[in-house]
Amino acid sequence: MEKLLISTCLLGVETRYDGGHNLLPKLHLLKERYILISACPEVDGGLPTPRDPAERIGESVLTITNEDVTEQFNLGANIALDLCKKHKIKKALLKKNSPSCGHSQIYDGSFTGNLINRDGVTAELLKANGIKVYNEDEIDKLL
Numbered sequence: 001m002e003k004l005l006i007s008t009c010l011l012g013v014e015t016r017y018d019g020g021h022n023l024l025p026k027l028h029l030l031k032e033r034y035i036l037i038s039a040c041p042e043v044d045g046g047l048p049t050p051r052d053p054a055e056r057i058g059e060s061v062l063t064i065t066n067e068d069v070t071e072q073f074n075l076g077a078n079i080a081l082d083l084c085k086k087h088k089i090k091k092a093l094l095k096k097n098s099p100s101c102g103h104s105q106i107y108d109g110s111f112t113g114n115l116i117n118r119d120g121v122t123a124e125l126l127k128a129n130g131i132k133v134y135n136e137d138e139i140d141k142l143l
């Protein structure tokens with residue numbers, strides 16, 4: 001069976017910055033088609049849960065209290081890429097809008113809820129390495 005990288009919070013694991021999760025209603029359908037390999041780049045990069053919200057600003061990632069967490073975000077992204085290489089994963093289902101996992105749209109760095117057309121750190125790295133990234137609104141493309 002094909003392997004799929006998936007954001008850990010989409011499995012219902014409470015890894016979100018606010019201690020919550022984003023359990024996918026169609027998770028059972030995914031499990032019928034894929035072996036799911038999970039990654040939470042922010043936790044894998046060494047950040048705690050819960051944690052301050054963070055957003056990409058230029059090439060940095062800063063928390064709402066102006067702490068620079070770029071290094072942790074980059075480390076988590078590289079761990080996710082290593083997982084994809086190890087398991088020969090070609091597709092990833094990642095949580096939308098996240099500064100790590102979001103693809104095509106993320107928050108603009110103002111912490112006001114505005115979205116811009118940009119990838120999160122992990123989505124960007126995976127795409128640059130030939131991995132096709134989907135978000136939860138695109139799950140039907142994977143089923």
Ligand code: SF4
Binds near residue numbers: 015040043100
């Ligand atoms: S970093 Fe990704 S997997 Fe982890 S909580 Fe945020 S969106 Fe979910």
